[in-house]
Amino acid sequence: MKVAIVGATGYGGAELIRLLNHHPEAEIVTLHSSSQQGLKYSESYPHLHDIWNDNLVDINPEEMAKKVDLVFLATPSGISSKLTPQLKEQGLKVIDLSGDLRLKNSEDYERWYKKDAAPNEILEEAVYGLPEWFKEEIQNAEILANPGCYPTAVTLGLAPLLQQDLIALDTLIIDAKSGVSGAGRSPSAATHFAELNDNFKIYKVNQHQHIPEIEQTLRRWNEAVQPITFSTHLVPMTRGIMATMYAKAKSEFSTEQLLEIYYEAYHEKPFVRVRPKGVFPSTKEVYGSNYCDIGLAYDERTGRITVVSVIDNLVKGAAGQAIQNFNIMMGLDERTGLNFIPVYP
Ligand SMILES: NC(=O)C1=CN([C@@H]2O[C@H](COP(=O)(O)OP(=O)(O)OC[C@H]3O[C@@H](n4cnc5c(N)ncnc54)[C@H](OP(=O)(O)O)[C@@H]3O)[C@@H](O)[C@H]2O)C=CC1
Numbered sequence: 524m525k526v527a528i529v530g531a532t533g534y535g536g537a538e539l540i541r542l543l544n545h546h547p548e549a550e551i552v553t554l555h556s557s558s559q560q561g562l563k564y565s566e567s568y569p570h571l572h573d574i575w576n577d578n579l580v581d582i583n584p585e586e587m588a589k590k591v592d593l594v595f596l597a598t599p600s601g602i603s604s605k606l607t608p609q610l611k612e613q614g615l616k617v618i619d620l621s622g623d624l625r626l627k628n629s630e631d632y633e634r635w636y637k638k639d640a641a642p643n644e645i646l647e648e649a650v651y652g653l654p655e656w657f658k659e660e661i662q663n664a665e666i667l668a669n670p671g672c673y674p675t676a677v678t679l680g681l682a683p684l685l686q687q688d689l690i691a692l693d694t695l696i697i698d699a700k701s702g703v704s705g706a707g708r709s710p711s712a713a714t715h716f717a718e719l720n721d722n723f724k725i726y727k728v729n730q731h732q733h734i735p736e737i738e739q740t741l742r743r744w745n746e747a748v749q750p751i752t753f754s755t756h757l758v759p760m761t762r763g764i765m766a767t768m769y770a771k772a773k774s775e776f777s778t779e780q781l782l783e784i785y786y787e788a789y790h791e792k793p794f795v796r797v798r799p800k801g802v803f804p805s806t807k808e809v810y811g812s813n814y815c816d817i818g819l820a821y822d823e824r825t826g827r828i829t830v831v832s833v834i835d836n837l838v839k840g841a842a843g844q845a846i847q848n849f850n851i852m853m854g855l856d857e858r859t860g861l862n863f864i865p866v867y868p
């Protein structure tokens with residue numbers, strides 16, 4: 524399968540190249556840029572010197588269709604909404620890492636992203652690619668919306684509780700933290716070393732664009748889901764997301780009973796690992812891998828459940844999950860090219 528990457532010079536694009544380089548069934552044919560056409564890719568990323576020396580080329584859907592079958596879009600929001608219709612017209616399949624095609628309701632997109640939404644027919648066709656739960660739809664997808672980094676960690680952590688209606692929905696609080704590569708390669712005041720180092724910041728309080736995406740997925744499992752409280756924090760580390768979720772249980776449980784429910788839900792899902800009682804995952808334990816690791820506990824004193832979910836934002840939160848979706852779309856084993864262990868320490 525021949526593929527192209529648009530936004531190859533960004534962190535998501537670079538991670539796609541790192542992972543696809545080992546993929547037995549995918550061949551990267553062209554790397555595209557809106558600002559660095561004609562330059563060697565390794566000029567953007569010197570660690571790829573003598574590995575990826577190809578020139579970056581411009582974004583021309585007609586020319587792309589002559590060379591490849593599928594296009595990965597690792598572009599900022601507001602690009603895929605316009606580019607995907609053009610790629611579709613050329614008969615190309617699309618996997619979009621941005622938030623442009625994830626929300627089914629275009630008004631939600633415009634409110635939270637403050638940009639024009641993609642055409643409704645594209646939003647209707649786009650399949651939301653959370654492979655652990657929507658595999659059947661992904662198998663037939665031609666346009667795939669890859670989930671956001673935070674929504675991946677949060678929804679995988681909450682799925683069994685919502686699907687089995689185990690929590691009082693209005694008590695749910697989601698507290699999430701991310702490493703700075705989640706903000707992309709372009710520097711900003713918030714990601715400046717002096718602002719980030721030795722610091723811990725909350726940001727986008729009640730304004731985060733992943734709020735409607737998380738609510739949309741949780742409502743597929745339980746229509747009664749209320750507006751959620753979701754807070755995001757920037758941590759002075761490069762990769763990793765930790766989402767900690769708190770909710771009151773509807774009835775009394777033990778931690779062992781809850782773990783049984785999670786083991787049952789995830790035992791056939793190769794990239795979700797549920798930890799034993801008393802063991803909680805840290806971000807380093809999934810670094811560089813496509814795993815989502817989950818730990819949980821029930822507190823008999825408060826009747827509250829705590830779930831902790833960690834991912835590498837650039838792998839399970841972006842490029843790795845995009846390749847997992849690619850594998851499912853192509854009828855391959857979902858682990859193809861992704862079966863490697865985390866980098867540690
Ligand atoms: N970083 C992360 O952990 C995650 C990111 N995402 C999403 O994935 C997408 C890519 O993120 P990330 O790689 O971090 O972002 P980066 O900012 O690192 O890279 C984005 C790339 O998009 C390209 N680009 C910019 N403007 C345009 C344009 N007008 N047309 C085409 N390409 C353009 C740029 O390359 P050039 O100038 O060469 O064209 C740039 O290198 C974003 O939508 C992000 O929200 C999703 C999950 C996790």
Ligand SMILES: CC(=O)N[C@@H](CCC(=O)OP(=O)(O)O)C(=O)O
Nearest residue numbers: 621622671672701702705706732
């Ligand atoms: C640390 C950090 O800044 N993270 C980014 C993640 C953005 C992202 O991935 O945006 P979409 O999924 O909407 O494309 C943020 O919180 O906005």
